[in-house]
Amino acid sequence: MERPAWAPQGIDPSVPSVSRIYDYYLGGSHNFEADREAARRAIAAFPGLPKIMQANRAFMRRAVRFAVAEGVTQFLDIGSGIPTFGNVHEVARAAAPEARVVYVDNDPVAVAHGRAVLEGDEARTGIVAADVREPEDIVDSDEVGRLLDLGKPVALLLVALLHFLEDHDDPWGKVAELRDALAPGSLLILTHASVEGGPRGPEQGSDVEGVYRDIGSPLILRSRSEVERFFEGFELVEPGLVAMPNWRPDGPVDQEDPVVFTGFGGVGRKA
Ligand SMILES: C[S@@+](CC[C@H](N)C(=O)[O-])C[C@H]1O[C@@H](n2cnc3c(N)ncnc32)[C@H](O)[C@@H]1O
Numbered sequence: 001m002e003r004p005a006w007a008p009q010g011i012d013p014s015v016p017s018v019s020r021i022y023d024y025y026l027g028g029s030h031n032f033e034a035d036r037e038a039a040r041r042a043i044a045a046f047p048g049l050p051k052i053m054q055a056n057r058a059f060m061r062r063a064v065r066f067a068v069a070e071g072v073t074q075f076l077d078i079g080s081g082i083p084t085f086g087n088v089h090e091v092a093r094a095a096a097p098e099a100r101v102v103y104v105d106n107d108p109v110a111v112a113h114g115r116a117v118l119e120g121d122e123a124r125t126g127i128v129a130a131d132v133r134e135p136e137d138i139v140d141s142d143e144v145g146r147l148l149d150l151g152k153p154v155a156l157l158l159v160a161l162l163h164f165l166e167d168h169d170d171p172w173g174k175v176a177e178l179r180d181a182l183a184p185g186s187l188l189i190l191t192h193a194s195v196e197g198g199p200r201g202p203e204q205g206s207d208v209e210g211v212y213r214d215i216g217s218p219l220i221l222r223s224r225s226e227v228e229r230f231f232e233g234f235e236l237v238e239p240g241l242v243a244m245p246n247w248r249p250d251g252p253v254d255q256e257d258p259v260v261f262t263g264f265g266g267v268g269r270k271a
Contacts, residue, residue, distance in 0.1 A: 006030055008112045016215045018164060019107040023082040025050040026057070030082050030109055038215050045207035046200060048259030052244075053160075055260040056191050057083065059244040060159045061091045063189040063267050066237075066248060067155040068095040070269075072187055074154045075101040076144065078132050078178075079161030082113045088157065089118075089125050100124050100147045104138050106131040132161060133169050135177040153185035153270075162230065163193040163220050175230050184270050188234050191244060191265040192227040193219065198243070198262035227264050234268025241266035 007013070007030075016038035020031040024039040027050075031039075043049050064075070073096045077088045080103035092099035103114050106129065114127035126143035138144060148154055156178055165171035179188070195205040205221045212219035228241050239246065243261040245253050254260075 006109070006113060006116070008108045011108050016217075017107055017109065018212075018217045019081050019105065019110040022053065022160070023084075025053045026083055028082060028084050030084075030113060038211060042208050042211045045211055046204050048200075048257065048262075049208075051257060051260050052262050055244045056160050056263070056265070057086060059191060059247055059265040060088070060157065060189065061086055062248055062250065063157075063265070064088055064091045064155070065095055066267060067187050067189065068092055068099065070187070072153045072155045072185070073099040074148045074152065075099065075157065076104070076138070076148065076154050077101060077157040077159070078104040078138065079158065079164070080105050080110065080114065080127075081107075081160075082110050084117075087117065089121070093124075098124075101126075102141075102143050102147050103127040104130050104132070104141075132158070132174055132178075133165065135174055135181070139178070139181040150181060150183060152183055153187065154182050155187040155189055156182060157189045158230075159189060159191050160193070162190070163222065164217060166218055166220055172229055172232070176232065179233050179270060182270055186270045188231060188268040188270070190227075190230055190267075191263060192230070193221050193263045194224065194227060195221055195262065196224045197264075199258040200262060224264060227266075231266065231268040234270050236266050236268050 013032040014034050016034045020035040021039045024031040075088050089101040111129045118125045126147050128141045128143045130137045162171045209219050241264050244265040245260050247265045
């Protein structure tokens with residue numbers, strides 16, 4: 001198979017990747033047949049997944065605007081992915097032209113795509129190839145040193161990321177390490193997959209977990225209280241940890257398709 005221009009050398013198109021599957025859910029074009037096949041299996045197991053992803057992106061954009069309204073214009077977006085529009089730097093900059101954004105991902109396609117999107121914008125944006133399981137690689141990276149003043153509040157985005165860390169990776173400990181590197185007043189913007197409180201049952205939850213396990217990138221659905229523990233050392237801002245469409249909606253919340261009320265989103269402020 002011929003390698004498309006957006007695909008960096010060395011990636012194996014026959015092995016599905018979390019970021020390319022997500023790109024497919026969102027209607028993007030940076031994915032291979034193996035990714036689409038895995039995505040179709042996930043959607044069959046858990047109908048409505050693409051709508052949940054759209055609710056996730058919409059939450060992220062509202063939370064970024066909230067951060068800017070709170071005076072926070074530095075962003076560290078870990079597990080930033082491939083999305084082609086409505087990226088953090090675009091949303092932030094519409095509200096605050098001086099906003100600075102560092103993107104981080106461990107997927108080579110996401111990093112290459114980030115470089116392409118950010119070309120010519122290096123004065124205020126950067127991308128780091130790193131793994132959230134090694135927080136010091138991120139905090140001590142040249143790009144964070146160049147673009148962010150860690151003595152001032154930063155908005156840390158861990159959006160649809162931590163459910164790809166297994167308990168033995170200690171995701172709570174990794175978030176705590178990141179939190180300790182941030183100044184008081186910093187914000188944690190987080191979403192996480194869960195079936196608690198949503199319209200789909202645990203069986204569908206374990207079916208979709210099975211799809212990701214089969215491709216070697218486990219997805220871990222967590223309970224509300226497990227997700228809330230990520231906010232240790234942060235105070236949740238109103239309305240707390242809620243279904244994503246219910247977090248500070250811009251207008252009346254569309255109740256038509258209950259699947260979008262799957263999973264949780266919240267924003268916390270470091271004391
Ligand atoms: C579902 S996407 C979310 C993208 C974006 N944050 C959003 O919500 O629209 C998850 C992203 O996290 C990245 N990711 C997964 N595990 C990671 C890890 N251990 N370290 C860094 N990035 C990771 C994947 O490559 C993928 O791009």
